[in-house]
Amino acid sequence: MKRSHNIYKSFYFAIMGLLIAFKEERNLKIQLTMFFLLLAIGLILRFKPIEWIIVLLSSSIVIVSEIINSVVERIMDYINPEFDDRVKIIKDMSASFVLIACLFSVIIFLILIFNRFFPYIFGLNNSFKDIKLT
Numbered sequence: 001m002k003r004s005h006n007i008y009k010s011f012y013f014a015i016m017g018l019l020i021a022f023k024e025e026r027n028l029k030i031q032l033t034m035f036f037l038l039l040a041i042g043l044i045l046r047f048k049p050i051e052w053i054i055v056l057l058s059s060s061i062v063i064v065s066e067i068i069n070s071v072v073e074r075i076m077d078y079i080n081p082e083f084d085d086r087v088k089i090i091k092d093m094s095a096s097f098v099l100i101a102c103l104f105s106v107i108i109f110l111i112l113i114f115n116r117f118f119p120y121i122f123g124l125n126n127s128f129k130d131i132k133l134t
């Protein structure tokens with residue numbers, strides 16, 4: 001099998017993979033919609049750079065985990081399309097990546113929002129002040 005591609009082709013294939021994932025995976029569409037909603041909230045609340053970094057990091061983990069989960073599901077369907085308890089365990093465990101990522105992402109976002117309105121509860125503003133980004 002011929003394998004060697006230049007970097008532009010590899011990038012093109014990766015973008016194609018991403019487009020297929022967004023086209024075919026319903027959950028990914030929902031997560032992308034949520035991501036744009038978070039971006040809108042961030043713009044409205046005028047997030048600081050450190051808040052943007054936190055939101056982008058946690059959102060990317062959610063999107064990546066959803067893509068990994070979809071890949072695992074497809075591999076399992078390819079290897080064994082029949083109902084099988086082992087396939088079930090693998091798919092359920094794979095779905096837990098997404099669950100954990102979404103759960104922590106929501107918690108992180110709520111902390112950022114609460115910190116905006118009740119800064120004295122989490123006291124993040126003082127911690128953020130100590131972080132030098134430049």
Ligand SMILES: Nc1ncnc2c1ncn2[C@@H]1O[C@H](COP(=O)(O)OP(=O)(O)OP(=O)(O)O)[C@@H](O)[C@H]1O
Binds near residue numbers: 084
């Ligand atoms: N071949 C199988 N054998 C046993 N259980 C399966 C099998 N295929 C799917 N399941 C069960 O159905 C669940 C959903 O799997 P499916 O491949 O249909 O993903 P999906 O509907 O795209 O779900 P998700 O929302 O996680 O993307 C799995 O987590 C598993 O519990």
